[in-house]
Amino acid sequence: MAQFMTPEKSSLIKNITHFTPNVNDYHPVIIRLEEISKVYGQGDTVVHALNNINLTIEKSEYCAIMGASGSGKSTLMNMIGCLDSPTSGRYYLDKIDVSGLSETELATVRNQKIGFVFQQFHLLPQMTALENVILPMVYAGISPSERRDRATEALERVGLGHRINNKPNQLSGGQQQRVAVARAIVNQPVLLLADEPTGALDSQTTQEILDLFTELNQSGMTVVVVTHEAEVARNSGRIIWFRDGQVIYSHLSPDELHSVI
Ligand SMILES: Nc1ncnc2c1ncn2[C@@H]1O[C@H](COP(=O)(O)OP(=O)(O)OP(=O)(O)O)[C@@H](O)[C@H]1O
Secondary structure (H helix, E strand, C coil): HHHCCCHHHHHHCCCCCEECCCCCCCCCCEEEEEEEEEEECCCCEEEEEEEEEEEEEEEECCCEEEEECCCCCCHHEEECCCCCCEEEEEEEEEEEEEECCCHHHHHHHHHHHEEEEEEECCCCCCCCCCHHHHHHHHHHHCHHHHHHHHHHHHHHHHCCCCCCCCHHHCCCCCHHHHHHHHHHHCCCCCCCEECCCCCCCCHHHHHHHHHHHHHHHHHCCCCEEEEECCCHHCCCEEEEEECCCEEEEEEEEEEHHCCCC
């Protein structure tokens, strides 16, 4: 990734504290949360949205985060995605201690390390599929000629090589989510982080997106999906179950899910 960084971004990353890696580790830890808490409000209105979370996710794992409404899933997703900072605790993403980073540094880490997929796709309507996928590479400082090649390749990978010049309103919901996945993977992130990625899709299209996640995971991508849907969680290899801001089960298998819901 370093060759794609602008000099400013490269120096930012150099200043970030690194977690000491275990060189013999075949499954490097991509996400390590140590005693992470997130507290909103104070006094009578205090909410412990995350309460002393310890969690690790290794490279090439495919995890689903589940739990009742209000259990802390979105707060955790924001934390893992470097969109919010914890009240206390440490978070290491790909061995970088991100807990104490500034907004600018967090934005750089997000751009380089994480691909996001959201329920509502969040594509820019005036841009073509290709231009939408090119966008994160502009922020990453990649040369214009390389941007086009890589965006085309990413769209081909999600099965949309024939629709690269279509705008979002000329594509189905499933196709728009595929564009969003192409945009998420184009900077070769260490983590694909999806928040209710099939919430706006019908069951057939849901399966297509789940198959795409499986394929990406089988090629080595670490995938974390926040979901309410058992069907989506069962597609993963490991389910993390939340209740009241705490991890109740950290390693449920898809077969064990029926005993919890
Ligand atoms: N900005 C905020 N200010 C105050 N309380 C908040 C804030 N954001 C979340 N909370 C509270 O933190 C707790 C966890 O919320 P969170 O949104 O993480 O849950 P969730 O599991 O994602 O819920 P849902 O499935 O309904 O999206 C809830 O009690 C919520 O009301």
